[in-house]
Amino acid sequence: MYGSSGVCRISEICAKKFGGSEVLYYVLKPVYDENSTIYCPVDSPKLKIRQLLSVNEIYRLIQEMPDAQTEWIDNEQQRKEKFSKIVKEGDHRELIKLIRALYFNREEKHRSGKKFYLSDERIMKEAETILHEEFAHVLNIKLEEVVPFIMGELQKQEEARCAQPE
Known part of the structure; x- marks a missing residue:
């Protein structure tokens, strides 16, 4: 990388x-x-x-995804600076938190009929590209298979959690 x-x-x-x-x-x-x-x-x-990450490191990151949270920054300029820094540094966990925060913000804006900021969209795309390219290369899958792969792993994780007796 x-x-x-x-x-x-x-x-x-x-x-x-x-x-x-x-x-x-x-x-x-x-x-x-x-x-x-x-x-x-x-x-x-x-x-x-x-x-590059190892296959095991990728699986570990996927397992941690549901717990990945970052604090939303309302000020657009401050958010842009912080998120740009995260992308530049390339820390996987921070990239996942960033993508998750932007994804949920985009969904919230969509539900309330508001527009998602173009700068947020660009940073989200950049972060996704970094992660998706590395995941695809290491896992030997196509770029377009990365999101379905992650979703499948998260689904398996959720099913395993639900199957555990309390």
Whole structure:
């Protein structure tokens, strides 16, 4: 994973000359955007490359989803800043909380006949893309199968909880 660019593979490490000095770069190819190429300095202190989640980590995140809550921020500008920071940092649990908060807010606005803010829609889409691409790649499923997969796992979890004697 590279920041909010999604799942990437390192296609090569190359040296490029800029301003008289030679710098080593990872050449990253986003898995879900084959036309893009990202050059990332190998020795950058702000390197945003991280290992993908494991299958078990994904299942654990899905199990935690029903309990994921975040406090809603009424001020649009403050919300945009906080949610943008969450997307940029890429913490899975925080992304899930963000998506959940935006989803419930969108549903509430829809029920009351109000419009969902475009900035909220954009941030929600960005967060979903980050999670869905990683889940799809690790679980070896298509992007469009991620939401049904998650819903199926949550349904199994709910059925197991209901089947337990009290």
